[in-house]
Structures are given as C-alpha cells and as structure tokens.
Amino acid sequence: MHRTHSPLLAIENKLIPSSIKTPVNQTLLMVVKLSIMILLLQSISTFGHGTVHPTRFISADGVDQGDCTDAHNPCASITFAVELSSKGDKIYLASGEYYSSGMDVFYLLSGLVDIEAGFSKADHYKKQDPKANSTVFYGVPTEFRDKIKAMGFHAITDAKALDIKLSTKEANLVNSFQKMNKTSQSFTPCTNGFASDFQCNGIDLQSRMTTADLHSSAPSLNDIWGFIDLNDNKEYAIVGMTNGTVVVDVSDPTTPVKVGFISGLSSIWRDLKVYQYFDTPNNRYQAYAYVTTEASQGLHIIDLGDLPNSISLVATLTDFSKAHNLYIANVDYSTGVTLEGMTPYIYVAGSNKSAGAFRVYDLVNPIAPALTTPAPTGSGYVHDITTFNITDSRTAQCAEGHNPCELLVDFNESTVDIWDMTDKQSPFLISRTGYANASYTHSGWWSEDKQFIFIQDELDERNWGSNTILRTLDISDLRAPFVSNVFTGSTAAIDHNGFTVGDRYYMSHYRRGMTVFDITDPNQPSEFAYFDTYPMPSANTATFAGAWGVYPFLPSGNILVSDSSYGLFVLKTGTPTPTPPPTQPPPVSQPTSGSGGGSSEIPLMVILMIGLYRRFSKG
Numbered sequence: 001m002h003r004t005h006s007p008l009l010a011i012e013n014k015l016i017p018s019s020i021k022t023p024v025n026q027t028l029l030m031v032v033k034l035s036i037m038i039l040l041l042q043s044i045s046t047f048g049h050g051t052v053h054p055t056r057f058i059s060a061d062g063v064d065q066g067d068c069t070d071a072h073n074p075c076a077s078i079t080f081a082v083e084l085s086s087k088g089d090k091i092y093l094a095s096g097e098y099y100s101s102g103m104d105v106f107y108l109l110s111g112l113v114d115i116e117a118g119f120s121k122a123d124h125y126k127k128q129d130p131k132a133n134s135t136v137f138y139g140v141p142t143e144f145r146d147k148i149k150a151m152g153f154h155a156i157t158d159a160k161a162l163d164i165k166l167s168t169k170e171a172n173l174v175n176s177f178q179k180m181n182k183t184s185q186s187f188t189p190c191t192n193g194f195a196s197d198f199q200c201n202g203i204d205l206q207s208r209m210t211t212a213d214l215h216s217s218a219p220s221l222n223d224i225w226g227f228i229d230l231n232d233n234k235e236y237a238i239v240g241m242t243n244g245t246v247v248v249d250v251s252d253p254t255t256p257v258k259v260g261f262i263s264g265l266s267s268i269w270r271d272l273k274v275y276q277y278f279d280t281p282n283n284r285y286q287a288y289a290y291v292t293t294e295a296s297q298g299l300h301i302i303d304l305g306d307l308p309n310s311i312s313l314v315a316t317l318t319d320f321s322k323a324h325n326l327y328i329a330n331v332d333y334s335t336g337v338t339l340e341g342m343t344p345y346i347y348v349a350g351s352n353k354s355a356g357a358f359r360v361y362d363l364v365n366p367i368a369p370a371l372t373t374p375a376p377t378g379s380g381y382v383h384d385i386t387t388f389n390i391t392d393s394r395t396a397q398c399a400e401g402h403n404p405c406e407l408l409v410d411f412n413e414s415t416v417d418i419w420d421m422t423d424k425q426s427p428f429l430i431s432r433t434g435y436a437n438a439s440y441t442h443s444g445w446w447s448e449d450k451q452f453i454f455i456q457d458e459l460d461e462r463n464w465g466s467n468t469i470l471r472t473l474d475i476s477d478l479r480a481p482f483v484s485n486v487f488t489g490s491t492a493a494i495d496h497n498g499f500t501v502g503d504r505y506y507m508s509h510y511r512r513g514m515t516v517f518d519i520t521d522p523n524q525p526s527e528f529a530y531f532d533t534y535p536m537p538s539a540n541t542a543t544f545a546g547a548w549g550v551y552p553f554l555p556s557g558n559i560l561v562s563d564s565s566y567g568l569f570v571l572k573t574g575t576p577t578p579t580p581p582p583t584q585p586p587p588v589s590q591p592t593s594g595s596g597g598g599s600s601e602i603p604l605m606v607i608l609m610i611g612l613y614r615r616f617s618k619g
Contacts, residue, residue, distance in 0.1 A: 053088040056081040059121050060096030071124040078115060079103040085113045086459075087268055087544045088294075092125045093117040093152075095133035100140065103537065106177055108148055110545055110565045111219030111242055111268070118152035128152060141178060147219075176536055180566065184213050187254040190574055195531070199538075201577055202529030203514070206253035206558060206570040214239060214246045214568060215261055220268065223497075224549035224562035226250070227274040227336050229307055230285045236307065237551070237560045238289050239568055240270030245291050245302065247311050253558045253570045260311040262302055265295035273328045274304070275344060275363055276336035287336060288314070288366050290328070290346060296321040299348070301367050315367040320359070324350030328363075329387040329406070329421075333499075334553040342389070345372070345424070347408070349382040356381035358410060360424055376419075376427040384411045384443035384497075387421065388450055397478045399428045407478070409453060411441050416455060418478055433481045435471060439463040444473075445499050451476050452484070452522040454505060456495045462542040467492050468509070472522050485523040489515075491540035499552055504528060506552035506559065512540045513547045514561050514571065531571050533563040 056068035058075050067084055068075040074094065075081050079101060081091045091113055098104075108115055117137070118130030130152040140148050140155040148155045180197065185208040190200035198205060211218055218241040225238045234251040236259070244263040250256045264270070276287040287304040289311075299317035306312070326349065330342035338344045346361040346369050353359065354375030361369035391404045398405035402422040407430075410417040415438075420428040439459035446453050455471040468489030475481045489495075493512035498505055505517040505525065513533035517525040534546030551560040561569040 053086065053090065055090040055092060055125075056085060057092050057094070057119075057125055059094040060098060071121075074121070077101075077104065078107055082107040082113050082115075083541075083543055085544070087113075090114045090116065092119045092128075093135050094119050094121045094125065095135050097136045097138065099138045105140065105144065106537070108151070109144060109177070109181075109219070113544075114268075116152050130154070143178065180535070181210050181212065184209050184567075190531070197535045198513070199532040199535065200530065202574050203516070203531035203559075203571050204574045205531070206572055207256050208567055208569050209248065209256055209258070210567040211241070211565070214248070214258060215241055215244065218242050218244070220564045221562040221567065222268055222270050222548050222564065223272060224551050224560050224568070225272040225274060225289075226551040226554055226560050227276060227287065228334055228555055229287060229304070230276065230335060230337070232308075234308055235554050235556055235558070236304075237568060237570075238272045238274060239562055240272055240291070240293075240549075242266060242268055245270065245272065245289070245300065247289070247302075247304070247307070248568060249308050250554075250558065250560065250570050251308075253556070253572070256568070256570060257308075259308060262291075262300065262311065262313050264291070264293060264300060265297045267293045267295035269294040269324060271323075271325045273326055273346075274336035275328055275331065275346075275366055277338065277366070285337075286366075290326055290369075292323040292326045292348065292351075294322050294324060296352075299323070299326070299369070301369075303367075317361075317369055319361075319371055320348065320351040320353045322352050323348045324356070325382075325384050327385040327387065329408075330389070334555055339389075347385045347387070349385050349410075354379075358382045358385060358408070360421070372424045373421075373427060376429075378429050379410070379417075379427075380412060382410050382412050383441070385409065386443075386445055388446055390450055394476075394478050397430060398422065399426070409444065409446070411443050411455075413441055414438055415441060416444070416453065416473060416481065418475065418481065430478045431481055433473065435473075435483045437464050437466075443497050445505070446475075447500055447519060447522045448502060453481075454498055454500070454519070454522070454525075455483075456498055456507070458494055458496065461492055461494050468495050468512075470495060470498075470505075470507070470517070470525060472525070474523075485525075487517075487525045489527070492542045493540040493546070494542050494544065496547070497549055499550065501552050504552075506550050508547040508550040508561065510534070510546040510548075511537075511543060513563070514550050514559070514569075516573070529573060531561070531569070533561055533566055533569050535566075 054069045057071045062074035062076040064076045064080040068081045117135035118128045118133045119125040120133045135153050137153040138156050145155045188195040188205040190204050195205040220242050222240040228235050237248040237250050239246045243266050244261055246261045247259045248256050249259055270293045272291050274289050276285055279286040289302040291300040301315040303312045303314040327347045329345045330339050331344050344363045348359045350356040357375030357379035360373035362372050386409045389404045389406050395403040395405045398420040406422045408419040408421045415432050415434045417432045418430045437460055439457055442456045442458035444453050444455045453473040460469050470487040471483050472485040473481050474484035494510045496508045498507035503520045505519045507515050509515045511534045513531050516529040518528040519525045547561050547563050549562045559571040
C-alpha cells in the first residue's frame with residue numbers, strides 16, 4: 001500500500017518536539033497541529049501551481065492597495081490586479097464604468113490571467129450576471145470588442161473616451177500591440193540590438209507566427225516541444241495553446257507552415273513531449289505527441305505518422321483526468337527515439353491522483369501507455385521532472401546493483417528530490433534538498449557532465465525583490481547535494497524553463513524572452529545571448545507574461561520559443577556582443593506578498609506556540 005506525502009506530517013515532525021507527543025499533552029498537540037493546518041490552508045489558498053489559485057476583485061470605486069483578494073475591499077484597476085497575479089489566477093470585476101488604459105486592454109487580451117466581468121459587490125462577487133450587473137468598459141479597439149464582450153463586459157468603442165483616457169504613449173502601445181498580433185514576421189537578423197521590434201543580442205529572428213496564425217480563437221500559448229521526423233528529416237514544433245495543440249512544420253525556418261490543430265478543453269497549461277520509434281511492419285518511423293493539461297481531459301495521444309500532411313487524435317488515456325506536466329525518459333530529445341540499451345517511460349507529474357505525486361507509464365503500446373509505478377512511498381506533489389542515467393562511482397549511492405542507475409530529479413515546489421528509478425517497482429529516494437529563500441521550486445535541467453543541476457525557482461524574484469536568480473546544485477554526492485552557486489541576472493524577469501545543450505543553457509525568461517547562458521563552468525554561468533520575445537510593455541518585471549517555453553534540441557540548431565502573447569518564434573544563434581556581468585542588487589531580508597510557491601521559512605505562529613509550550617511545561 002502506498003501512502004502520499006503529507007505536508008502537515010512533514011512540518012509536524014520538523015517542528016514539534018517529541019516531548020509534546022505524549023498522552024498528557026494531547027490537547028496542546030492538537031492546538032499546534034490545528035495552527036499548522038490553518039497556516040497550510042492559508043498558503044494553499046494563495047500559493048502554487050499544485051494548489052488553488054486566488055481570485056482578485058475589482059470595482060470602479062475600489063482602491064489599488066493590498067493584494068485585491070478581499071471581496072469586501074476590492075482594488076480599482078485591471079493593471080494593478082494583473083501585476084499581482086500568477087498564471088491561473090482569476091480577476092472579477094463588479095458592475096460600473098471603467099475607462100481603459102493601454103495596459104488594461106493589453107492584459108485583457110493576453111489571456112494569462114482569467115478576467116471576467118458582470119459581478120456585484122452586493123453579493124460579494126458570488127454570481128456572474130452581465131445583464132444584471134452591467135460592467136461598461138470604454139475605449140476598446142473595435143477589433144477586440146467581441147473578445148472583451150465574451151468576458152462579460154459591455155464593451156464600448158468610444159473615440160472621444162479613448163482620447164481623454166489614454167495618453168499618447170498608452171495609445172501607441174495599444175496600436176503597436178494590435179499591429180504585432182496581426183502580422184507574422186520572416187527572417188530578420190539581430191542588428192544594433194534589434195531584430196524588427198524585438199531587442200536581442202546574438203540571436204537572429206528566423207520567423208514568427210502570431211497566435212491568430214496558429215489558431216483563430218486561442219487567446220494565448222503555453223509550452224512547446226519539437227522533434228525531427230526521421231522519415232524525411234523535416235523538423236516540427238508542437239505548441240500548446242489555451243484551447244488545444246497545434247503542430248507546425250518548421251523545416252524552412254523562415255516560412256513555417258501550420259499542419260494541424262487538435263482541440264482540447266480550455267486551460268492555460270499544456271505540456272507536450274514526443275516519442276518516435278521504427279515501425280518494422282511498415283518499414284518507417286512512427287511518432288506520437290503526448291499532451292497533458294490542467295483541464296480534465298486525460299492524456300491526449302496525437303498521431304504524427306501522417307506528417308507533413310495531417311495529424312489526428314488517436315487516443316486519450318483516462319487513468320487520470322488532469323496533470324500539470326509530463327516527461328519521457330530515456331529518449332533522444334531531438335528525435336524522441338529510445339537511447340541505445342534503454343527503455344522509454346512516460347512520467348506524469350502533478351496529476352489529480354495521489355496528491356500529484358509522479359506516476360510512471362510504459363510505452364510498450366504507444367497508444368495505450370500502461371501504469372508501472374503509482375505514487376511511491378515518501379512522494380508528494382511534483383511540479384516538473386527530468387531524468388538521466390549515470391555509470392560513474394555515484395552508482396554506489398543508488399540501490400544495490402544499479403549500474404547504470406536511472407536518476408529522476410523531482411522539482412516539487414519546495415525541494416529538489418533525487419530518486420533512483422532503475423527498478424520501476426521499487427523507487428528509492430536518495431536525497432531531498434532545500435535551499436535558502438526557496439519560493440517555488442519549479443523546474444530545472446542537468447549539466448552535460450551530469451554533476452550539476454540548474455534550478456528554476458519561479459517566485460523568488462517576486463517574493464524576495466530580487467533580479468533573476470539561477471541556482472547551481474552540485475550533485476557530485478547524490479546523498480548530499482548543495483547549492484554551489486547563485487547567479488543573479490540584470491533584470492527582475494522571472495525564469496521559467498531551461499535546457500542544456502553542450503555548454504549552453506537555454507532558458508525561457510518570461511518578459512525578457514529567451515536567455516542563453518554560457519555554462520562552461522556551471523558555477524560561473526554568464527549571459528551569452530538573448531532575444532526579447534515580449535517587446536511591450538518593455539519593462540522586464542517579475543510578472544507571468546512572455547516566453548513560456550523553449551525547445552533548443554533541433555538538429556538544425558534552430559530554437560523554438562513559445563511566447564504567451566506574441567506567438568511562436570523560430571530563432572537561431574548569431575554573433576553575440578559580450579555582455580558585462582550584472583550589478584548585484586542589495587539583498588532583501590523579507591519576502592513581499594503575492595501568490596506563488598511557499599517559502600521555506602518556519603511559520604512564526606508555530607514557533608511562538610512551541611515556545612509557549614516549552615515555557616509552561618517547565619512549571
């Protein structure tokens with residue numbers, strides 16, 4: 001029987017002295033446990049992808065202060081609320097009259113935060129009724145009126161109101177945004193720091209497809225993957241969108257071609273991977289794309305065997321209804337083909353089963369993956385995963401006889417856990433590693449020599465007021481990993497997902513676009529090149545918009561980037577200008593408020609209660 005990891009049990013064991021756990025002290029123990037549970041529930045209501053996302057409230061007579069999550073004390077503007085929000089959060093507007101700023105329109109159209117109107121302050125935003133609760137929005141550009149009306153607004157295109165309420169700068173922003181979202185782009189080299197409207201250094205723009213090019217009704221993009229079809233050596237992008245999955249032929253990187261779209265339930269999260277194998281009876285390679293989402297649609301399995309002509313949904317795995325992420329182990333990331341001597345497996349992370357612990361499926365039948373490993377003892381919610389195999393002396397730290405040893409790296413919101421997964425029936429937890437100022441341990445990847453892991457913490461920039469932080473985890477001793485370096489970037493932009501190719505680390509960097517680091521020395525990463533896919537608003541602040549995913553494994557050297565607002569980018573490294581090391585900002589001692597992952601700090605209330613117990617237990 002498998003048991004799931006309990007955050008309450010973990011904190012209880014860490015914080016509560018064993019002397020309390022006696023029959024005499026059961027009342028005090030229950031009070032302490034209850035306090036911990038309350039704090040955890042408060043965290044769950046505010047934090048994290050693996051948990052519940054907050055709703056923020058706006059009214060025309062509100063005040064832009066606090067975190068906008070109190071329906072009795074709403075904020076006043078969309079822009080203020082969005083800047084506080086994470087992916088998946090909601091914003092509700094009460095009835096009244098609102099005059100757009102350029103930023104308001106921009107955020108309404110970005111799709112990253114679910115914004116809905118037609119609520120009432122009188123019932124504390126309980127029920128949406130646009131007819132009864134007229135939410136008038138002035139200054140909507142004509143072409144976006146229907147989209148904004150679908151959110152519950154009574155949208156009015158009023159040139160006079162627009163002139164009054166928008167500054168020249170804001171009006172230009174809206175006009176530029178409209179233009180960029182209508183027009184795809186072809187090859188443009190990075191010259192004097194720009195490729196068309198996009199700031200850059202050492203990265204050329206091969207092409208860009210807008211969200212409308214990819215699908216007419218999808219508000220935004222999310223993650224991305226790719227592969228080369230070994231039947232004809234054509235290269236493809238597999239792109240997640242709010243309402244489905246699109247496959248694009250990028251064999252000619254300057255003229256990408258949409259092949260097909262598989263619709264799905266609405267969700268801002270999708271994750272995608274590819275498996276390819278040689279089909280002996282048909283004497284050709286067969287490939288499938290596997291797609292998870294936070295919507296309740298199971299695992300989509302998309303047949304890629306008829307490329308470049310078409311794609312089709314061949315099966316849906318319903319062993320779970322929703323999952324945040326997936327990963328395919330023991331395959332070449334450019335082809336999806338199994339590594340020599342290895343066996344491919346799908347790892348599903350953050351599903352609705354077993355509190356989101358990882359689940360492992362075999363690919364003996366690629367259109368019907370079979371569960372081989374349900375949630376192992378000691379595991380809990382997993383946000384992202386990577387795996388690799390080792391054959392060096394560290395295999396002695398794996399379970400007996402495991403050489404080679406298949407390692408799973410589990411990023412679970414607060415720690416980086418390393419598992420020996422060589423025996424899928426008996427996973428073995430080797431180590432669990434936290435680090436200072438952890439806010440949301442999101443994802444990461446390993447160095448080419450497999451001695452280091454780079455950690456993406458998605459919320460430390462915002463919670464701690466820091467510029468971009470990239471941590472290096474030394475795993476030369478699997479039983480005792482430690483953070484060996486903390487790199488601080490030049491802007492406050494949030495780092496999201498990263499992948500290693502040789503001595504380069506390619507990282508999707510939200511509002512800064514894609515950043516490439518030189519990791520020749522993993523303990524001294526330096527910025528090598530970048531391409532800012534998110535040109536407006538231009539400030540590289542710590543908000544969730546911009547480059548979501550990056551895929552750097554195509555044999556051509558072309559790099560695929562999915563920008564939530566600005567579409568699919570096909571990029572290629574050019575000749576970068578050397579970048580001086582960034583000026584390090586002063587340390588910040590206290591985190592700021594906002595949604596996201598939990599901190600590693602011990603809750604003050606629990607400390608105080610334990611201190612009271614110790615004082616009074618002495619008589």
